Amino acid sequence: MxxxxxxxxxxxxxxxxxxxxxxxxxxxxxxxxxxxxxxxxxxxxxxxxxxxxxxxxxxxxxxxTKEGHLIAASIVRKHRLWEVFLVEKLNFSWDEVHEVAEQLEHIKSDKLIEELDALLDFPRVDPHGDPIPNKYGEIQAKKKVPLSSLKVGEKGVCVGVKSTAKEFLQYLDKIEISLGIELEIIEKEAFDGSVIVLYKDQQKNISAMAAANLYVRKT
Ligand SMILES: [Zn+2]
CATH class of the missing domain: 1.10.10.10 (Winged helix-like DNA-binding domain superfamily/Winged helix DNA-binding domain)
Known part of the structure; x- marks a missing residue:
């Protein structure tokens, strides 16, 4: 088509x-x-x-329509696989990949994309934690909640970000938060919604806005 x-x-x-x-x-x-x-x-x-x-x-x-969904999902699939490729194989940082993937997603070769998928060992999520549709356009929905919804004492693994704004991703890099790390809520400030979080053996204060933009899977 x-x-x-x-x-x-x-x-x-x-x-x-x-x-x-x-x-x-x-x-x-x-x-x-x-x-x-x-x-x-x-x-x-x-x-x-x-x-x-x-x-x-x-x-x-x-x-x-069914047909439209299949095409859209295949473009999203290509976009997200290219993002993984750029981060894992070409050492791009996660705030740099989106614009390049916007271009790569339009390359038309089923073989290229299936080989890319295999080369990357069939990743399920992109560098921002968004799910990668399979070649039939399906995604495995993973239950994720914003960090801000966790109560004191609850833990979660960071699985994605709601905002992919450059400044936010760079902020997360600065405070050493990345996908896959486990966070525990130590304290919640009733006044402004900020939270004190324990991760990587350190405690850090995270603003309410950042906590609302960070997705975790409860552990
Ligand atoms: Zn993107």
Missing amino acids: LMTLSEENYLKAIYNISTKTGEAVSTNLLAEAMETKASSATDMIKKLAEKDFVNYKKYQGVKL
Whole structure:
């Protein structure tokens, strides 16, 4: 199926938004994600609907069809596998990989991507902890909660970040928090929601905002 870059990016945006919200995607949300006008987003939605990649009803938003979902998931799969590759094989840091992966995700070769998957030993998550769909477009949902929802004395392993803002990822690097490390809540400040966390044999104060943007799996 021959598709333009722009069509692929729209399908991916619809996939990403609807995975987060669990609902049909409004034209306005989509336009915002694509940094364009609502009228341009509507034009593209109509085009994608003609090709049977999305279902669109005015005022009800847009949903991926089975075919559209498969294509979108395959782009997300490529994007996230390339991110793992850049971090593990080319020593990129996790705040540098997204923009490069945005370009690599459009390369069309099934063989390349299956070989890449094998080379990386079939990773389940990208460097930000987001799940990598398999080649059938399925993901294994892992239950993750924000660090801020843990109570004093509870522990969790860091499995992802809600915000992938450069500044936030660099902040996490600075305080030595990365995927896979175990954190324990030592104290919670009722006044501003900040938490004192124990990890790597050290105690650190983490702001409420950072704790809300860090995903953990309870242990
Ligand atoms: Zn990315």
